[in-house]
Amino acid sequence: MGKKKMRRQTEDGALSITSMMDMMTIILVFLLKSYSTDDVSVAPSKDLQVPVSTAEKAPKLAVNVVVSQREIVVDGEEVLTLDRVQNDQGLEVTAVPAEEKRGQLISALYDRLLEKAETAKDLAMRTGSEEFEFKGEILLQCDKRLPFSVIREVMFTAGQAQFGNFRFIVIKGAG
Amino acid sequence: MAKKKRDEVSTELDLVPIMNMVTILIPFLLLSVQFVSLAVIDSTLPAIGKPTEPSAEDKEKLNLSVAITDKGYTVLGASGVLGNPEGEGATVPCLRDGCPGVEAYDTKKLTETLGRIKDEFSEEENVILVPESNVSYEVLIATMDASREDPDTKVTIGARKDVPRPLFPFVVIAGGVQ
Numbered sequence A: 001m002g003k004k005k006m007r008r009q010t011e012d013g014a015l016s017i018t019s020m021m022d023m024m025t026i027i028l029v030f031l032l033k034s035y036s037t038d039d040v041s042v043a044p045s046k047d048l049q050v051p052v053s054t055a056e057k058a059p060k061l062a063v064n065v066v067v068s069q070r071e072i073v074v075d076g077e078e079v080l081t082l083d084r085v086q087n088d089q090g091l092e093v094t095a096v097p098a099e100e101k102r103g104q105l106i107s108a109l110y111d112r113l114l115e116k117a118e119t120a121k122d123l124a125m126r127t128g129s130e131e132f133e134f135k136g137e138i139l140l141q142c143d144k145r146l147p148f149s150v151i152r153e154v155m156f157t158a159g160q161a162q163f164g165n166f167r168f169i170v171i172k173g174a175g
Numbered sequence B: 001m002a003k004k005k006r007d008e009v010s011t012e013l014d015l016v017p018i019m020n021m022v023t024i025l026i027p028f029l030l031l032s033v034q035f036v037s038l039a040v041i042d043s044t045l046p047a048i049g050k051p052t053e054p055s056a057e058d059k060e061k062l063n064l065s066v067a068i069t070d071k072g073y074t075v076l077g078a079s080g081v082l083g084n085p086e087g088e089g090a091t092v093p094c095l096r097d098g099c100p101g102v103e104a105y106d107t108k109k110l111t112e113t114l115g116r117i118k119d120e121f122s123e124e125e126n127v128i129l130v131p132e133s134n135v136s137y138e139v140l141i142a143t144m145d146a147s148r149e150d151p152d153t154k155v156t157i158g159a160r161k162d163v164p165r166p167l168f169p170f171v172v173i174a175g176g177v178q
Helices: A002-012 A018-034 A107-127 A148-160 B002-011 B016-032 B107-120 B137-148
Strands: A063-067 A071-074 A077-081 A083-086 A092-095 A137-142 A165-172 B038-044 B065-069 B072-077 B126-131 B149-157 B160-166 B170-173
Touching (some): A107 A148, A137 A148, B065 B137, B137 B170
Parallel strands (some): B038 B170, B126 B170
Antiparallel strands (some): A083 A092
């Protein structure tokens, strides 16, 4: 009896989408709110796993260097392909190919960063504003499995190319 | 009679176009939403960092440094190895032999050790990290976290209450052991 009555009711009106609209509107607002407009973005992949940290400082835009397990990328342009070598403990680790280095300096990365530094300085001189002043800031996105030797070489090269303020990109986590 | 029916129809709001738009917008926003939030850790090169002019009233500098090796952490000050009376091996040894991963490093104990040093040298804010070549980047970041602040001790700084006690927030990474 009850069943019959319910059926007649649904047949009467059209499909009620008001409640669904409510839900959709809430989801829409939520997504718009969490829509990220950060200056910096990472694209995590198999070769680039950014470590988690308890740091809270917000990233600012600067020259962006990505060091993954496979390559070094500066501002979206590939500079160098990295090698996999055996270290003295017999483990396979990532390393900068020997022919790309002059001592600790990574030549290709150095040239590219020097170019970036010159451009930044030129911009600072032309605008004369404090906002564009060259402070030697560099954002480093590194894979968490990289050995320190690679990081050191990248840092040394950046330092030689007048980038002395390192900002290591990390994922904000509970720690 | 016929007129009344037409009135009824016109009061019904046509939601279908809005629904279309919303169903397109939601997948689009879902794709572009970033669920990870990023942060940065600042560090400067030792050589390029601001030179501090030595002044007459300069107190005894601590020059705190933490060496990260495959045995654990060794905490060094200007006067030698700190926090380890025997002076042998690592100050904060790894939880497991050979330090296989980031979990093996005893960051909790390092934070405690550095906390005790901070008690003694409350002005000091710099720490120099000296990692070995084989130490992974993840361990380096974990060490920076451990030396920056102590999450288990809450203090009040100015208007902010219950913030983790800051230890040595200025991290400098040194060349490391070759």
